[in-house]
Amino acid sequence: MDLVSxxxxxxxxxxxxxxxxxxxxxxxSANPDDVYKNALVLSEVCDAINATDAAGANCxxxxxxxxxxxxxxGYEPILQVGCRDRNRIxxxxxxLGAAAMGVNTVLxxxxxxxxxxxxxxxxxxxxxxxxxxxxxxxxxxxxxVLLSGRKLSTKPRFFIGAVENPFAPPYDWxxxxxxxxxxxxxxxxxxxxxxxxxxxxQFMQRVCDLGLDKxxxxxxxxxxxxxxxxxxxxxxxxxxxWIPDELMHRMEKTPKNKQTAEGKxxxxxxxQQVREIQGVAGVHVMAYRQxxxxxxxxxxxxxxxxxxxxxx
Amino acid sequence: MSISxxxxxxxxxxxxxLKNHPRFLEKAYLLSKSIIAKTYPxxxxxxxxxxxxxxxxxxxxxxxxxxxCQMCGQCVLHSTGMTCPMNCPKNLRNGPxxxxxxxxxxxxxxxxxxxxxxxxxxxxxxxVYVNDIQVIQAPVNRSLQGTSSWANMLDGxxxxxxKGW
Numbered sequence: 224m225d226l227v228s229x230x231x232x233x234x235x236x237x238x239x240x241x242x243x244x245x246x247x248x249x250x251x252s253a254n255p256d257d258v259y260k261n262a263l264v265l266s267e268v269c270d271a272i273n274a275t276d277a278a279g280a281n282c283x284x285x286x287x288x289x290x291x292x293x294x295x296x297g298y299e300p301i302l303q304v305g306c307r308d309r310n311r312i313x314x315x316x317x318x319l320g321a322a323a324m325g326v327n328t329v330l331x332x333x334x335x336x337x338x339x340x341x342x343x344x345x346x347x348x349x350x351x352x353x354x355x356x357x358x359x360x361x362x363x364x365x366x367x368v369l370l371s372g373r374k375l376s377t378k379p380r381f382f383i384g385a386v387e388n389p390f391a392p393p394y395d396w397x398x399x400x401x402x403x404x405x406x407x408x409x410x411x412x413x414x415x416x417x418x419x420x421x422x423x424x425q426f427m428q429r430v431c432d433l434g435l436d437k438x439x440x441x442x443x444x445x446x447x448x449x450x451x452x453x454x455x456x457x458x459x460x461x462x463x464x465w466i467p468d469e470l471m472h473r474m475e476k477t478p479k480n481k482q483t484a485e486g487k488x489x490x491x492x493x494x495q496q497v498r499e500i501q502g503v504a505g506v507h508v509m510a511y512r513q514x515x516x517x518x519x520x521x522x523x524x525x526x527x528x529x530x531x532x533x534x535x
Numbered sequence: 536m537s538i539s540x541x542x543x544x545x546x547x548x549x550x551x552x553l554k555n556h557p558r559f560l561e562k563a564y565l566l567s568k569s570i571i572a573k574t575y576p577x578x579x580x581x582x583x584x585x586x587x588x589x590x591x592x593x594x595x596x597x598x599x600x601x602x603x604c605q606m607c608g609q610c611v612l613h614s615t616g617m618t619c620p621m622n623c624p625k626n627l628r629n630g631p632x633x634x635x636x637x638x639x640x641x642x643x644x645x646x647x648x649x650x651x652x653x654x655x656x657x658x659x660x661x662x663v664y665v666n667d668i669q670v671i672q673a674p675v676n677r678s679l680q681g682t683s684s685w686a687n688m689l690d691g692x693x694x695x696x697x698k699g700w
Contacts, residue, residue, distance in 0.1 A: 306625075311674065333625060333632040336643045347625065354629035355674045362699055370674070372698025388633030393655040399669060400630045407671055415633055462634030462642045 227364070227410075230327035230382035231299040232271040235505075236411060236440040241498065242505030243526055244301065244413065244442060245269040245517050247293075249283035258284065258292045264514050266298055268521040268529060271328055273413075273507070276303040279461065280340025287317055294325035301384065302326045304360075305334030310350040311359070315369055318360060322379030330384040330413065331356040335462050354407045357385055361408030385409035389426035390419055390465040398429040401439070411440040413507040416457075418466045420496055427502050436502030443497040446509040447516055448486035451475045487516060494524040547600045554602070557617040557657040561664055564613050571685050590683035608679030609693040614667035616658030623650040628672040631655075673700050 224237050235242045245265045250257035265272050274289035286303045293300040302321045304314060318329065333353045337345045351359065359370050360383050367378040385404045389397050401412065417423045423443070430436055448454040448466075451474040458466040470489065477485040490508075497503050506526075510517050521527060553560065578586035591606075598604035598619075602612060605621035611628065612619060620628050624643040631651035634642030639652045658668040673696040679687060687693040 333627065335634060336624065338643055349625045349627070350677075351674055352625070352627040352629050353632075354671055358671065358700070359674075366699070368699040370697045370699040386633060388635075391631070391633055391635040392637070392639045392649065393631065393635075393652045396630065396651075396655045403629060403669060403671060462636075463632075465637055 228327045228380040228382040230271070232301070232328050232411065233382040235270045241526065242271075242440070242442060243269040243508065243521055243529065244271045244273060244505065245508040245514075246273045246275060246278075246510070247289060247300075248512060248514050249275050249278070249286070249289050251283055253284075255292050258289050259296060261514055262293055262296070262298055265517055268518045268527065269508070270505075270529065271299045271301050273301045273303060273330065276305040276332070276334065277308060277340070278335070278511075280307065280335045280337045280342070280345075282341060287321060290321060290326050291324050299328070300326060301328040301330050303330045303332060304356065305332050306349050306351045306353060306356055307334030307337065308348055310348055311370060314351065314356065315359065315363065318363060318379055318381075319375070322381065327380065328382045328384065329360060330386065331360060331409070332386050339460075339462055353385060354403055357383060357404060357407040357409055382410055383408050384411040384413060386413050386415070388415040388463045389423055390415055390417075391463050394422070394426075398426060398433055398435070401430060402433055402435055405435060405439045409439055411442060411504075413442045414444045415463050416446055416466075416509065417443050417493055417497060418464075418470055420493070422465075423497070424500060427500050431502045440504035441502055442505040442507040443493075443500075443503050444507045444509060445490055445493045445497070446511070447483075447490040447513055447520065448474060449513060450479070450482040450486070451477070454486070483513075487520060490520050491524045494520070494526070547603070550601050550603075554617055554653075554657065557661050560617045561613060561661050564617075565663070568688075572689060575686065575689055587683065587686055590686045591681075594683050594685060606681050606684075607675060608682040608684050608687050609676060610684035610688070611672055613664045614670055614672065616654035616656065616661065616668060618650055618654035618657055620650060620654070620672075626675065627651070628675065630668075673697075 226233055232242060247265065248261045262272055272293060274286040276286040277283060290300040290302045331353050337343055337347050360381060362368060363379055364381050367375045387397060387401050454466055454471060454474050457464045474482060474485060494506050497506060508517050508520060595606060602619040603622050604619055607621050625632055631649055635649045635652060636642060639649055641647045641649045658665060684693055
């Protein structure tokens with residue numbers, strides 16, 4: 224196997240196994256135990272844990288902090304690097320620090336705007352965009368230089384990821400934009416929540432027609448809806464999430480005390496459906512504030528047992 | 536929240552119409568490029584300082600009216616469907632973020648159409664630069680902010696990238 228990093232996710236994907244990643248709920252706390260508690264419920268059922276970078280522009284413990292704790296305890300974190308909060312100097316420095324701490328996988332994202340978060344008065348940075356960031360990370364790894372051209376004495380060995388949202392306009396550009404990300408260095412992709420299956424199938428069809436499924440591993444984003452109210456909030460308030468009307472009706476029809484179970488059932492159905500789609504190499508489970516449910520979802524979707532961490 | 540109480544069509548009459556004719560604009564771009572390349576060296580011979588000031592001012596006024604130009608000093612309009620990417624609140628240069636609303640409007644400014652949705656549609660009407668939207672744009676050189684991209688183009692400054700790019 225031709226590996227560019229020590230990333231467990233890279234090994235899983237390149238060996239042809241169906242990968243599972245999950246998102247860690249970064250705590251509003253300075254206590255490391257809060258990170259470990261949240262990671263524990265995910266670690267047994269997934270191949271790598273995403274440490275979010277102030278998701279939704281809400282301030283939580285940083286991705287760097289979570290990753291530092293997770294690597295210390297032997298977990299396999301994915302460092303999420305957003306362009307919203309840091310300029311190019313900070314980002315490249317953080318990447319070196321992360322590599323030194325044993326982070327093997329990075330995910331390059333643009334980041335939700337500050338206006339969505341708990342501190343909308345903040346200055347937005349966006350010095351890089353996600354594609355420029357991808358290329359800079361790849362250059363650091365492959366050529367061993369910073370953007371300025373200054374040489375690194377040890378190159379960071381990263382498995383590099385990016386995100387894509389097939390559910391946001393302009394729909395016909397999204398597959399080609401994915402191609403641009405691949406060209407800039409993306410090796411795996413985590414998508415936004417897949418609720419609109421026809422749209423996702425259309426997207427994947429085009430991705431396969433372009434031959435991109437051979438160049439990049441695509442992990443479909445999934446997650447349980449907590450309730451009808453929660454679904455409405457996600458559709459209307461969380462940027463880039465689209466939930467089709469049939470699913471909304473299905474949640475609305477369900478009695479209130481059974482909505483969480485219905486949301487979970489929908490999530491499992493989604494996993495089973497995306498597994499059948501050509502070019503899908505795994506799933507990325509985002510269960511915000513419902514992390515305890517992830518193990519059950521992955522189990523019921525038939526994705527267990529996963530190989531223990533030590534076996535890679 | 537909105538950026539300005541004046542809709543673009545009122546702030547810059549005719550500009551919206553112009554941008555929706557990208558095929559005309561790409562011809563105009565090619566023409567003005569060759570005119571500037573011929574005249575700018577002459578202007579510089581008269582007075583480099585005045586020549587530069589003339590370029591900055593005319594760019595501010597003309598491109599300001601037509602594209603709401605933000606004077607980044609490294610124009611890529613022909614690669615972005617003649618739609619200025621610096622109008623994107625996130626300053627993205629390589630395409631839309633994942634937050635574009637279902638109706639095609641901006642995540643940050645709900646009343647504004649997404650710059651990149653417009654850029655994509657317009658780029659597809661172009662003939663010469665139709666595929667340039669797929670070219671990866673280098674990180675913005677922030678030190679060129681406020682300078683003339685026309686002058687920078689002739690000096691080759693606008694396409695100079697850091698050594699590690």
